Amino acid sequence: MDTETNFIKKNPKTALELLRRMKKIRFTEEQIAEKYPEGRMRCPTHLCIGQEAVSAAVGLLLRRNDFALGTHRSHGAYLSKGGDLKKMLAEIYGKAAGCSKGRGGSMHLTDRSVSFMGSTSLVGGTIPVAVGLALSIKLRKTRQVSCVFFGDAAVEEGVFYESVNFAVLKKLPVLFICENNFYSVYSPLAVRQPKGREIYKMVRGFGCPSVRGDGNNAIEAYQKAGSAIERVRKGKGPVFFEFKTYRWREHCGPYYDNDIGYRAEEEFISWKKRDPVLLLQQKLLKESALTDSGVESMDKNILKEIKEAFEFAENSPFPSENEIGKNIYCGG
Amino acid sequence: MRLMTYAKAINEAYIEAMRRDKNVIAYGLGIDDPKGVFGTTLGLKDKFGKDRVFDTPTSENAMTGVGIGASLNGIRPVMCHQRVDFFLLAMDQLVNNAAKWHYMFGGGLSVPITIRLIIGRGWGQGPTHSQSLQAWFAHIPGLKVVMPATAADAKGLLLSAIFDENPVIYLEHRWLHNLEGDVPAGDYRVPIGKAKCLKKGGDISIVSFSYMTIEALRAVELLEKAGISCELIDLRTIKPIDWKTIFCSVRKTGRLLVLDTGVMTCGIAGEIIASVCTECFGSLKHSPVRIASPDIPTPTSYAMTRNFYSGAGDIARKILEIFGKNTETEVCGIKRPPHHDVPGEWFKGPF
Structure with a gap:
């Protein structure tokens, strides 16, 4: 693995693209947070601000036809996989033009055109689905990868063990991406998993190769996930990743919640000092891969795209109420 | 007349479906064991190979999710469980994913999976081997539920279930497996939703x-x-x-x-x-x-x-x-069988 400096020197375009993807996620969600209190995004909405690095890195590595699935907190994964921003915002606004036609909201995103196969809200719920997609890849002998994002709580679900076991047993092309942000809603890891456990080490015990990484370092995540994806693509079986990171805002909703008593302000501040977006931007500036005016124009372009997407979402029509009974079954 | 048992009719439906479409796969605990799920899956692995017919880990929930995932990419999985009761561990994947995927993602994707569940009865099957839970499944929008009574319908409905674009729960009663009936040859389908x-x-x-x-x-x-x-x-x-x-x-x-x-x-x-x-x-x-x-x-x-x-x-x-x-x-014209807990002399348990 290259040092960040060397990586930037060798791959300046990739490093810039990582920053751009992170910023697109960050700025989109900041705008969601700002507008959420208007009461027009009427669905549970989970922001990943502070956690953008992993989804940006993995999304950039995956090919368009590689499958990806996510959780309730999937704006980052969806956007980085190439999911359509306008359709995502329209979905959060409950509009007909939404990626799920207004049936799913923020927690149920999909964009088939980039093989983002779905995000769902039940903890661990998409893990076996990703393994099943991997089984289909093996049966059809295509060289795709199936990637699933989940959090630290998902490894407490029985279905996680069942799914990893089957993926290892059948040597399926799955990339398990665990973003460990230390909290399941308000419940800290300490009340959920034994002290001293490292999730990635536990998974090795199932026979699944595993890697740990800094979830706030996009370049590290990119390099580590990159070599794993190639391994998975070659048919050598699944790989598991644990990336430690931190969600800045409340579990669900637009606000900060460091004052309500389940976590300390100092903890938040220490993570905020390691802001993945700012860290990469500073590094790129330091290595002269980016200039101040480059930052300015990157931000301007992203903000313009986001502004247009919000306008689209806000102004597009709601689905007709009499569509409610459609698509219960496929084909009638 | 093509007289055959209900179990054999199910076996015929599998063979017909798997011959017609290479995307049909069959799995479940014990699917290729010597008993072949009461005879219903005998010989399938020999005919279609271990990639398409395979025994599984005892992981009902994940294996249901695996079926859902595979079906999103064109595979038509047919799963089976020797009793309904075991399948309760998979209600999460069935209800929250299989039944919802088509609707909640705006109709773009569908989940063409078939789940065979066997209802036990008699010979002391007791509290957890004889539940008949069709009402649970029927309660969920997005699922289809079939319960054939005759050998012909067993074949015809299984074929329809496999080629349906939606998740279908196929409930078969253990006391029907040995009943014989006239079963049409070939790709015989009975429409779902018709009494x-x-x-x-x-x-x-x-x-x-x-x-x-x-x-x-x-x-x-x-x-x-x-x-x-x-x-x-x-x-x-x-x-x-x-x-x-x-x-x-x-x-x-x-x-x-x-x-x-x-x-x-x-x-x-x-x-x-x-x-x-x-x-x-x-x-x-x-x-x-x-x-x-x-x-x-x-x-x-x-x-x-x-x-x-x-x-x-x-x-x-x-x-x-x-x-x-x-x-x-x-x-008084109706004679009760000598033992109330078996469907006939053929049934000697144990399950």
Whole structure:
């Protein structure tokens, strides 16, 4: 693995693209947070601000036809996989033009055109689905990868063990991406998993190769996930990743919640000092891969795209109420 | 005539489906073991190979999710479980994912999976090996539920289920596996959502499904001799239900008896009676009646199960009551089998 400096020197375009993807996620969600209190995004909405690095890195590595699935907190994964921003915002606004036609909201995103196969809200719920997609890849002998994002709580679900076991047993092309942000809603890891456990080490015990990484370092995540994806693509079986990171805002909703008593302000501040977006931007500036005016124009372009997407979402029509009974079954 | 057992008919449906479409795969715990899930999956692995027919880890929930995932990419998985009860571990994947995927993602993707579940009965199957939970599945929008009673329908509905674009729960009663019937050759399909009138009659409509249809056939014969003409409707599909056929029959006969293999409370029989009362109230000459299992976990003991399940005699007795006839003299024509806890001499347990 290259040092960040060397990586930037060798791959300046990739490093810039990582920053751009992170910023697109960050700025989109900041705008969601700002507008959420208007009461027009009427669905549970989970922001990943502070956690953008992993989804940006993995999304950039995956090919368009590689499958990806996510959780309730999937704006980052969806956007980085190439999911359509306008359709995502329209979905959060409950509009007909939404990626799920207004049936799913923020927690149920999909964009088939980039093989983002779905995000769902039940903890661990998409893990076996990703393994099943991997089984289909093996049966059809295509060289795709199936990637699933989940959090630290998902490894407490029985279905996680069942799914990893089957993926290892059948040597399926799955990339398990665990973003460990230390909290399941308000419940800290300490009340959920034994002290001293490292999730990635536990998974090795199932026979699944595993890697740990800094979830706030996009370049590290990119390099580590990159070599794993190639391994998975070659048919050598699944790989598991644990990336430690931190969600800045409340579990669900637009606000900060460091004052309500389940976590300390100092903890938040220490993570905020390691802001993945700012860290990469500073590094790129330091290595002269980016200039101040480059930052300015990157931000301007992203903000313009986001502004247009919000306008689209806000102004597009709601689905007709009499569509409610459609698509219960496929084909009638 | 192509006489074969219900189990063999299921086996034929698998073979037909897997020959027609290489995307059909079959898996489940014990699918290729020497018993072949009561004979229903015998020989499949030899015919279609270990990639398409495979035994699985004992992971009901994940293996259901695996089926869902595979189906999103064009595979048609057929899963099986030797008892319904084990499948309860998979309700999360079934209800939250399989049933919802098509709808909640705006109709873009579908989940064409088939899940075979076997309902146990008798030989002390007891509290956790004999639950008949069709009402649970039918309660979930997005699922289809079928319960064939005859060998021909077993084949025809399994083929339809496999090639349906939606998740289909295929419930088969253990006491049906050895029953023989005439089964059409080839790609024989029975439409999902269509009931079948097994006998025309004018005095009362009997709506039944799965094993209860077999008991009903015996009762209907006896009642004919007692001068009561029954119309017997075998529902075949529990969801979506064929209301038209039910309502037409009740409007003609004015009377209704519904038979259910599940327990009474919140069951399919109750649902049918509710809708008939709403839609055909003016046609009813007698309050609708239902026969279902008591709201009690199934005990294991031979002695305690003696009257747990209802059979042809109970059906006949109930109908004679509706017509105000002497029950005891008439139903004495129905002989009870020597042992109440087996469907016939062929069944020696253990499950």
